[in-house]
Each structure stands twice: as C-alpha cells, then as structure tokens.
Amino acid sequence: MLLIKGGRVIDPASGRDEIGHLVLEDGKVREFLAGDPPARFQGKVISAEGKWVVPGLIDMHVHLRDPGYEWKEDILTGTRAAAAGGFTSVACMANTNPVNDSPEVTRHILEKARREGCANVFPVAAVTRGLEGKEMADFSELADAGAVAFSDDGKPVENPLLLRRAMEYVRPFGYRILSHAEDAVLAGGGAAHEGWTARKLGIPGIPSAAEEVAIARDILIARQVGGKLHIQHISTRMGVDLLRMARRAGLDVTGETAPQYFTLTDAALEGYDTNAKMNPPLRGEDDRMAILEGIQDGTIDAIACDHAPHESYVKKCEFAIAANGIIGLQTSLPLSLSLLAGGKLTPARLVELLSVGPARILGLRGKGTLAAGADADVTVIDPGAEWEFGPGDVLSKSKNSPFLGWKMRGRAAATICCGRVRHTTIAGVTADA
Amino acid sequence: MEWNRRHVLGLSDFHPEEMEFVIDTARSMEEVLTRDIKKVPALRGKTVVNLFFEASTRTRTSFEIAGKRLSADVVNFSSSTSSVTKGETLLDTARNIEAMKPNILVVRHSASGAALFLSRHLSCSIINAGDGANEHPSQGLLDLYTILKVKGKIAGLKIAIVGDILHSRVVRSDLHSLGRMGAKLWLCGPAPLVPREMERTGAVVTSDIREAVRGADVIIMLRIQLERQKTSYFPSLREYSRRFGLNRDIFSLAKEDAVIMHPGPINRGVELSDELADCEQSLVLRQVESGVAVRMALLYLLAGGSHVAH
Numbered sequence: 001m002l003l004i005k006g007g008r009v010i011d012p013a014s015g016r017d018e019i020g021h022l023v024l025e026d027g028k029v030r031e032f033l034a035g036d037p038p039a040r041f042q043g044k045v046i047s048a049e050g051k052w053v054v055p056g057l058i059d060m061h062v063h064l065r066d067p068g069y070e071w072k073e074d075i076l077t078g079t080r081a082a083a084a085g086g087f088t089s090v091a092c093m094a095n096t097n098p099v100n101d102s103p104e105v106t107r108h109i110l111e112k113a114r115r116e117g118c119a120n121v122f123p124v125a126a127v128t129r130g131l132e133g134k135e136m137a138d139f140s141e142l143a144d145a146g147a148v149a150f151s152d153d154g155k156p157v158e159n160p161l162l163l164r165r166a167m168e169y170v171r172p173f174g175y176r177i178l179s180h181a182e183d184a185v186l187a188g189g190g191a192a193h194e195g196w197t198a199r200k201l202g203i204p205g206i207p208s209a210a211e212e213v214a215i216a217r218d219i220l221i222a223r224q225v226g227g228k229l230h231i232q233h234i235s236t237r238m239g240v241d242l243l244r245m246a247r248r249a250g251l252d253v254t255g256e257t258a259p260q261y262f263t264l265t266d267a268a269l270e271g272y273d274t275n276a277k278m279n280p281p282l283r284g285e286d287d288r289m290a291i292l293e294g295i296q297d298g299t300i301d302a303i304a305c306d307h308a309p310h311e312s313y314v315k316k317c318e319f320a321i322a323a324n325g326i327i328g329l330q331t332s333l334p335l336s337l338s339l340l341a342g343g344k345l346t347p348a349r350l351v352e353l354l355s356v357g358p359a360r361i362l363g364l365r366g367k368g369t370l371a372a373g374a375d376a377d378v379t380v381i382d383p384g385a386e387w388e389f390g391p392g393d394v395l396s397k398s399k400n401s402p403f404l405g406w407k408m409r410g411r412a413a414a415t416i417c418c419g420r421v422r423h424t425t426i427a428g429v430t431a432d433a
Numbered sequence: 434m435e436w437n438r439r440h441v442l443g444l445s446d447f448h449p450e451e452m453e454f455v456i457d458t459a460r461s462m463e464e465v466l467t468r469d470i471k472k473v474p475a476l477r478g479k480t481v482v483n484l485f486f487e488a489s490t491r492t493r494t495s496f497e498i499a500g501k502r503l504s505a506d507v508v509n510f511s512s513s514t515s516s517v518t519k520g521e522t523l524l525d526t527a528r529n530i531e532a533m534k535p536n537i538l539v540v541r542h543s544a545s546g547a548a549l550f551l552s553r554h555l556s557c558s559i560i561n562a563g564d565g566a567n568e569h570p571s572q573g574l575l576d577l578y579t580i581l582k583v584k585g586k587i588a589g590l591k592i593a594i595v596g597d598i599l600h601s602r603v604v605r606s607d608l609h610s611l612g613r614m615g616a617k618l619w620l621c622g623p624a625p626l627v628p629r630e631m632e633r634t635g636a637v638v639t640s641d642i643r644e645a646v647r648g649a650d651v652i653i654m655l656r657i658q659l660e661r662q663k664t665s666y667f668p669s670l671r672e673y674s675r676r677f678g679l680n681r682d683i684f685s686l687a688k689e690d691a692v693i694m695h696p697g698p699i700n701r702g703v704e705l706s707d708e709l710a711d712c713e714q715s716l717v718l719r720q721v722e723s724g725v726a727v728r729m730a731l732l733y734l735l736a737g738g739s740h741v742a743h
Binding site for chain 2: 195196199200201202203204205271272313316317318319320321
C-alpha cells in the first residue's frame with residue numbers, strides 16, 4: 001500500500017484537477033480521496049504537498065540501444081534515466097543490433113526490462129526486416145510477443161508502395177505505424193537545417209521539404225488505405241500544418257514533437273556543437289514557433305524526447321561525420337514544464353502530451369490515467385524545483401546533451417512504477433529495491 | 434596594435450584594424466621576398482607542421498615556402514583518410530602530431546569546423562588552411578592584400594564573386610575580409626549554388642552574370658569543382674560556361690580598370706576564357722605572390738613576433 005498525500009492530483013482522463021490523496025495497492029490505483037488524509041494508513045506515505053500528482057509519464061520515442069549497442073546505453077541505465085526524469089514507461093525503437101524485427105528480440109527486451117528495468121518498456125518493432133525497407137516484418141508474431149507499434153525509426157520507409165501495403169495490412173489488426181518522415185534523397189546528405197546557420201558554417205543543409213514531403217506522402221497513403229499513422233519528431237512549420245490538415249480531414253493520424261524542437265533552433269550549432277546535431281535537425285525560429293502553436297492548439301498529441309545516447313568519440317569529431325541524436329529523458333519534463341510559463345498551456349494539457357496522448361496512440365491499457373483500477377504508475381512533479389543539469393546528474397551511459405549546464409525549473413520529485421518507488425527526491429522517502 | 438591571437442581559424446571575428454595589421458606585416462614580409470637572399474631568421478628553431486587531409490598543392494607549397502623564408506622547420510603531413518571509419522580519428526592523428534611538439538599546425542580538412550575543433554583540443558597554434566565549406570582565412574587576407582595593392586582601397590568597390598558560392602570557403606572568408614572593409618559584394622552563380630540566405634551577409638545575390646559584372650571593380654571567379662559535387666547542380670560545363678563563364682564580351686561591362694582574380698586552379702574555358710586568364714588585368718599570379726607574404730605574416734605573428742620585421 002502506498003499513500004500519496006496532499007498533492008494536486010491532475011488526471012485529465014477522468015477530468016480531475018484537485019488537491020487530494022491517492023491510494024495505490026497491489027500495483028493498481030485503489031482510490032482518490034478528497035478532504036483529510038486517512039488518519040491511520042498501513043504502508044508507505046509520500047507527502048506531495050505543493051506538488052502535482054499525475055499519471056506516470058510515458059515517452060513514446062526512445063533508443064535504449066539494447067541489444068547490440070550496450071556501450072551507449074542499456075535497458076537498466078536507460079530506464080533509470082527515465083525514472084529520474086519522471087517517466088514510468090518508454091517505447092523503445094527497433095534500430096538495435098540485431099534489429100527488433102523478430103519475436104526473439106522483442107522478448108529479450110521485455111524480459112530484460114522485467115528483470116532489471118526501472119520503468120515499463122514497450123518495444124516498437126520494425127516495419128521492414130532489418131530496417132532495410134524491402135520486406136515487411138512479421139507484424140502479428142511481433143505484436144503477440146509484445147510489440148506495441150511498428151516503426152523503421154532512424155530510417156524512413158522509402159518505398160511508398162511498401163508503406164502502403166504495410167499500413168493496409170495491419171489496419172484490420174489495429175496496429176499503428178510510426179513514421180520517421182524523411183525523404184532521404186531530398187535530404188541530400190545534409191547535416192543541419194538548410195538555413196542561414198548552415199550556410200554560414202558551410203554545412204550541407206537538410207531542407208524542411210525533406211520532412212514535409214514525407215509527412216504529406218505518409219498522410220496521403222494513410223488516407224488511401226484508412227490506416228493508423230503516427231508522425232514522429234515533427235520539426236517544421238509545414239509538418240505541423242499537414243498534421244492539422246489530416247486531423248481536420250478526420251484521419252487517424254497523430255504526431256509527436258521533442259523538447260529540443262520547441263526549445264532550440266539551428267543557432268545552437270554555432271561553433272559546430274555536435275551535441276546539437278540530430279535528425280531531423282534543429283530548425284529555424286519560425287519552425288519553433290509553429291511547433292509551440294501546434295502544441296497549444298492540440299495538433300500535436302505527444303512530446304517524446306527521441307533519447308539517443310552516443311558514446312563521446314562519435315560526437316567528439318568533425319561535425320559532418322558526428323553521430324545524430326541527443327539524450328533527453330532527464331530533461332524532457334523540465335523543458336516541457338517551461339511551456340506553462342505565461343499560461344499558454346495548462347498543467348492538464350501538459351499531462352496529456354506526456355502521458356494521456358502517448359498511452360492513447362500506443363493503445364496502452366491502464367496507462368495514462370489515475371482512475372481507480374488503473375496501473376499504479378504515478379509521477380509526482382515538483383514544478384518549482386530549481387536545479388542545474390550537470391554531467392554528474394546524467395544517469396545514461398552517454399552524456400550527449402546540448403542542455404548540460406542549463407538551469408532548469410521543475411523536476412520529478414517521485415516516480416512510482418507499478419506501485420514501486422523508482423526515483424524520489426522527497427526527504428524521508430526511499431526508493432524501493 | 435597588440436596581436437594576441439593563438440590561432441587563425443577564420444576571419445569571422447577579425448576586426449578591420451587586425452586585418453590591416455596583418456597586411457602591414459605582410460608588406461614588410463614582401464620586402465624580404467625582393468631581396469637576393471629571401472630568408473630571415475625570425476622563426477629559427479620553430480616547427481611548423483602542414484597537416485593536410487585534403488589534396489592541395491598551391492596552399493601547402495605557399496605555407497611551406499612562407500615557413501622556410503622565416504627559417505622555421507617545416508614538415509608536411511598529408512593524409513587522404515579523413516574519415517573516422519577508415520581508422521584513426523582526426524583528433525588522434527592531430528594529437529599524435531602535437532606530441533612531436535610543433536609550434537604551429539597548419540590544417541586543411543574537408544570537414545567544416547575541423548580547425549576550430551582541433552583548436553579546442555590541442556595546445557599548439559593552429560592556422561586554418563581551409564576547412565570544408567567554412568573558411569580559408571589566409572586566402573581571404575591575400576585577396577584583400579592583392580586588391581589593396583592595385584586599388585589602394587576597398588571601401589566602395591564593387592566586387593563580384595562568380596561561381597560555386599555554396600561550397601566555397603574562399604567566399605566565406607572574402608565576405609569577412611572584403612565585406613568588412615566596405616566593399617559592395619555581389620555573389621553570382623547557378624541558383625542551386627548561390628543560397629538565398631547569403632543575402633544576410635549584405636551581399637547581392639544573383640544568377641545574372643551581366644548584372645554582377647556591370648560596373649564592377651573586381652571580379653573574382655571561382656573554380657567550378659565538379660569533383661565536390663555528388664549530385665548535379667547544373668546541367669553541364671558547356672551550359673555553365675555559357676551562363677556563368679567570364680569572357681571578353683561580359684568583362685567589357687565592368688569598369689575600364691577592372692581586375693580579374695581567381696583562387697586557382699583555373700578551369701580554362703569553363704569559368705574563365707583562356708584569353709582573359711592571361712590578360713593584363715588578371716591578378717591571378719599576384720594573388721599567389723601576396724599569398725606567400727600573407728602566410729609569412731600569419732606564421733610570424735602566431736610565433737610571437739609582436740612588431741613588424743626588419
């Protein structure tokens with residue numbers, strides 16, 4: 001039994017936003033209590049006065065690098081970073097080694113996560129075998145093994161006919177394809193957003209159109225076959241516009257963006273900072289504003305950080321050949337909390353982006369809500385905590401973040417996964433083994 | 434003025450006075466080059482390593498001669514393997530060279546930002562001899578010096594740069610050196626090779642060579658580097674030459690005393706007609722002369738020379 005006492009309980013799924021107490025029992029939410037806390041309580045008590053109590057946060061786009069690249073990250077360190085960042089669940093992408101295109105790999109991930117993980121891990125399996133874009137993976141077998149969705153993330157599915165067939169084939173089974181929307185030919189081997197910064201630094205550009213053309217194509221294919229589509233890491237203004245248009249047309253198309261795309265622009269590349277190198281690239285200020293608008297008006301369904309750990313030597317090199325990607329699990333929540341400044345976004349809406357939305361998109365039963373009977377995944381947020389993200393705070397094996405040294409406001413005060421305290425900064429509360 | 438740079442990585446942060454100071458120093462160096470014995474002991478006991486990851490003959494030779502004229506020990510290290518996948522990383526290679534205790538490392542590399550990157554991890558002085566499409570500061574300074582010699586000033590001159598602007602590190606340095614001294618710059622070439630964003634530098638961007646050349650004081654033609662282009666940016670050299678090549682006809686639109694420059698090597702008959710390459714108004718070889726003097730000046734200043742040599 002666990003009692004989370006006196007916090008502001010924000011549960012958009014059940015329309016709740018009030019001070020109260022949450023009782024967890026046997027890995028489930030037992031009840032919400034308003035008024036005075038229970039006088040006698042047999043079990044652990046977490047005082048959440050002045051804090052927010054929300055359904056466990058879900059990051060639907062991470063790379064745990066396990067199996068195959070365990071020197072970058074593994075399931076233990078990746079989920080440890082997740083828990084510290086307030087995430088009780090993560091969906092991990094298929095570009096492991098071997099690729100997660102077989103039930104053996106899916107089961108390996110799930111078993112290791114059950115054994116060692118500090119958060120729930122939901123594998124996303126490949127759309128095509130070996131991410132090669134040639135043959136479809138065995139979707140049903142992968143889904144039966146525990147894959148929650150399908151994506152060739154890291155590589156786009158180049159062949160439109162193959163994507164069409166995949167989306168069409170899985171439609172009757174209700175699976176969703178998550179698309180890394182990029183026209184690789186149009187991207188032309190670029191390494192940074194095609195804009196002034198890239199021109200000035202002499203870095204080959206990746207035009208916005210490389211993303212937009214692919215988003216448009218994928219949406220049109222989804223429309224053609226009535227498929228369920230999700231656009232990953234949207235970074236451009238027109239990308240947001242296309243998603244908005246698809247929604248208005250009544251299509252089942254969802255979309256995510258990442259904190260880096262509403263926090264930074266390509267100006268962060270000055271000095272050839274390889275920690276600001278990623279794909280899609282950091283875009284211009286106009287794109288950043290459009291991402292913010294898309295978050296505000298509800299076009300964007302989820303914030304996912306695209307946690308992409310890399311060892312130092314693939315970043316400590318020439319910009320052109322440096323690896324793409326940044327870690328993000330420990331900075332996603334505070335950067336997202338900054339969206340609340342100025343009252344443009346409510347806390348409830350933020351919880352939708354970080355928990356309700358991802359649970360709905362991936363079809364995760366019992367997640368994204370604190371209703372009685374839901375899974376006992378809870379994040380306690382201290383929205384006012386001031387702290388600095390230093391290298392010593394990084395729990396990932398890799399430290400490739402452009403946010404090192406940043407002053408942050410807000411963090412996870414406690415992360416409870418399946419009723420177990422996996423992370424806490426609250427005095428007097430200890431984490432469960 | 435006080436010189437306190439440890440590196441010359443680019444001209445983006447050079448003040449006009451600093452550039453003038455380098456040019457003044459280059460002038461006294463050029464005097465040395467007119468002597469019978471073209472050598473001074475200024476850098477005796479100092480070691481200069483030319484670390485070239487990209488093929489180059491003239492720039493490397495120019496730095497080598499500059500170093501030798503100043504009595505430095507000059508060592509050339511050339512490597513075509515600039516890719517981390519082929520073995521040693523750039524940083525490891527550079528650290529190995531640095532362990533041999535050179536005073537100055539002259540670096541050429543195909544990756545933009547490579548010189549800046551090395552300056553952050555090494556302790557010796559670094560001169561950027563060209564990094565990808567970023568900068569080529571000694572070229573920017575020698576272009577400035579060459580024009581000054583002929584025109585006596587930069588401010589108010591119309592200078593047209595024609596060719597592959599997108600991939601050109603020469604342009605990115607010239608924009609700082611010539612632009613900051615008050616020239617009116619025009620950038621001209623096929624649209625895919627002349628990014629519109631370059632207008633932010635204050636330059637005029639056009640694909641009409643006639644507009645660019647009309648009334649110009651200086652025309653800088655760039656080499657069309659077919660070998661750098663993985664995909665096609667224009668239909669053919671024949672088409673390029675027709676639209677963007679400089680010939681007598683187009684050159685006649687420029688001021689009467691206009692001059693032609695080219696960082697070399699020239700594709701005769703492509704960007705520059707055979708006739709113009711050798712005409713009296715071509716400063717190509719004077720650029721090469723200025724280059725040695727400017728590079729002597731840079732080596733001299735980085736090695737600790739604080740006043741003009743005698």
